[in-house]
Amino acid sequence: MKYDVIIGCEVHVQLLTNTKAFCSCENRFGGKPNSRICPVCSGLPGALPVTNQSIIEYAIRAGLAIHCRIPEITKFDRKNYIYPDLPKGYQISQFDMPICEHGYLDVTTSQGTKRIRILRAHLEEDAGKNTHSEDGSGLSFVDLNRCGTPLLEIVSEPDIRSPEEAVAYVQGLKEIMEFTGVSDCNMEEGSLRCDANINLWIYEDDRKYATPIVELKNMNSFKSIRSALDYEVIRQKEEWEEKHITLDQKGKLTRGWHDKSGTTVLQRHKEEAAEYRYFPEPDLRPIKIPKELIESIGRNLPELPEQKRKRYRETLGLSVENAEKLTSSPELASYFEKAIDGYGGDVKKIANWILTEVMAVVNDKKINIKDFAIEATKVQALIKLLDNDVISGKIAKTVFTEMVEKGGDPDQIVKNSGLVQVTDQGEIENVIDQVLKDNPKSVEDYKAGKAQAQGFLMGQVMKLSKGKANPKMASQLLKQKLDAL
């Protein structure tokens, strides 16, 4: 059976503004239930929304980063529906005049690079959260802390042709939103959420048949996006083979992804589709967006991840892999860039040090690199000590461990602990002589042609010098002495 997979994504990102979209409540995740609310975001009678100017600027920044057009005028509308987590009974959203229109994102997969068009991105407010007791009491609770959190909903055209492409697209959006500082895109906390519309175009009897479009919800990780779409492709293929139902016959359905069972489950038929009765929000004035504002935000747009990767590869000479890794988060890229700032040597060394030593600690401590106690400039100082042969690689690790554990400056640590590398030939030779004297068996082995004996002896030299002997010199001198015996 020949078929195409047709996917479009709706991605919600929470904007990192200081206050909520339409009131002055703090915009932060969590908190004691119903502690971050006011008459406006909890929908009390008589309360009115007021647009937070920051949400407009954040949306423009995000929109420009995904190559959208920003219109001269935008406005808000009410999306009406009733649910306990929606205290006003409507969501302030944007219907026909979104703040961003017609952009695109280039995504790279195993099939190459492809342009996914973005239809629109609009502002709206988040709802609260309902929780249901599991103690059999049947009680449900509503927490309104999240109400009024600003969201940007980014809607792609149905240009995505595989689950792999869908994941790459959402990952691409995520990193752009992170690098522009628009959102922290924390999927666990729900600051990035993705719904996907998927169906198949099946080519049979010289005709094209479209299967019913399924809106997939409840995908809370990249893994679940991938699994849900993979599952849905197979499910729709099987359903087609079995029942031959087309889009015209059945329309659009909503299915939810269940991580545990690894399946999608029907949530809503088209006939049950909500009637949102959109109309212009009378409490808010339409917003004129000055050209100068768009231009100034455009000028101040930070370097985007794709540009960064290119620069890391082409100008800094990093490997594709390391360029990719260092741009996996804006914080890491920023750490790297601070570490190489004003450094005259080979930045690959710093890149390697960060990706191995620094990240090992960061991952071990389960922290974000931005909370890592050792400033990037100190990593540069440490690498410089290596460059100048002041310390060996091994000592560098010791120094770094001490920096992690006790803090402090690498130069200072090296000085205080007497860790300065020994490059004095006589001193090293004395150590080697002692080692050869103490290990006659190994010396015999070497002479008998066992090459690995040299490695052992070298280890003993480093051990005896407490790691301070310049390894290159020590290795050369050892070989000379062995061969001279």
Add this chain to the structure above:
Amino acid sequence: MANITDLSLSQIKKELDGNKLSGKEVVLAFKQAYEADQAHKTPLNGYIEFFDDAEKLAEASDARRKNNEARGLEGLPLAIKDNILIQGKIATCGSSILKDFRAPYSSTVVERLKNQGIIPVGRTNMDEFGMGSSCEYSIYGPTRNPMDRNKTPGGSSGGSASVVAGKQAPAALGTETGGSVRLPAAFCGIYGLKPSYGTLSRYGVVAYGSSLDQIGILSRDPDDMALLLEHGVGTDPHDETSAALDFSGVYPLKPKNPKGLKIALPEEFMGEGIDEVIKNKVTAFASWFEKQGATVESIKLPILKSTVAIYYIIAPAEASSNLTRYDGIRYGFRDEKASSLEDLYIKSRSQGFGDEVKRRIFIGNYVLSSGYYDAYYKKAMQVRSILKQEIAKVYENYDLILSPTSPCLPFNLGAKLDDPLAMYLTDICTTFVNLAQIPSLSVPCGTSEEGLPIGIQLIGKQFSEINLLSIAKTWHQEEGLKQ
């Protein structure tokens, strides 16, 4: 000196400022008037609650005055419609669904007036959520017209009109969406001002039709309105639609001579459907203007005939959305016997709302539904924008529009209760003002032979309310006070 309860707000201010009266005496006088009326066999039922703390606040206010700390509105009593929030007080909107709702914050206007020394004396009865023209659609029962207790006081701010005309308060705040201040003012023979949309903040006013709602003032003297406006206006950071107005120094009003004014009299409000007695009063009022040196011309403005129709699309559309929050989840009435979420919504809302409110929610949901949106809501919004343009054109050639406030005299209690269309038609002359977001002042212009009050509105361009009041002051001094 006359009875305290006969004094207007500005007269009371004079007496208080001159230390002829104390704030406590004033509050007590109105309280006694209210209590005396409660003993009447058919009480006016204008107040839902006369506040227990009013006397205490008056004492505190008197102490302030003694310390020479008197503010602009020090010690002045004011009745407040039950849909304008006062922190700590119940605000029901005349509805079961909010019967026990205690406001956790104050509306901006109440806050501003209180900061200037106003004493809220009570909350007044109203048609549920402002939906009605007779003040009968309330869980607290109908309010009566002090001029004739068998008649309605008009609505929806009937309670506010009744307590002012019934001398239980010198002035009151009401709210308008389509005529709810002017109509009861006209029915009760007092002044009723609907300021321009944006003049007074809507923050803390329970929303009915958000693009139409506006706090209004009911009093027996135009100066009272200037006094309250002076301290109530100004940009509100809580209301994007509030205007940056500064009315400092407008009180006391300088009377404005109508000489040279060009006044338009739309034919549409002087023909069929308008009571002859009212038409005659309008003609007489127009003659008064002409005598003062103004010119009055009949104009044709056919779009006015569509305004009730589009009003009853736009207002219910906005209402249907605004009233969704009353769902029994967070506050207000909840049917505890509900078995599921949907059942909770249905039972709480079915019992919590009255029939007229339900009717408007149905209409609103209908006109916003996909498939009907273009034919109703969108079309109505288009007509509304044409109306605004046509009104603007009228004001290119005229200074004022003159029209009856109500097409009919105050009617009997119960007369239109079962005929919603007849009830809607009492709004025929008022809704266009709200749709166009302009100011209008209903002026009491005498009575019919049987003594029923008649009101005529002076309608001006946006934010010209002080001009309207200044003209009305001339009328009030020359004619109004004689009545």
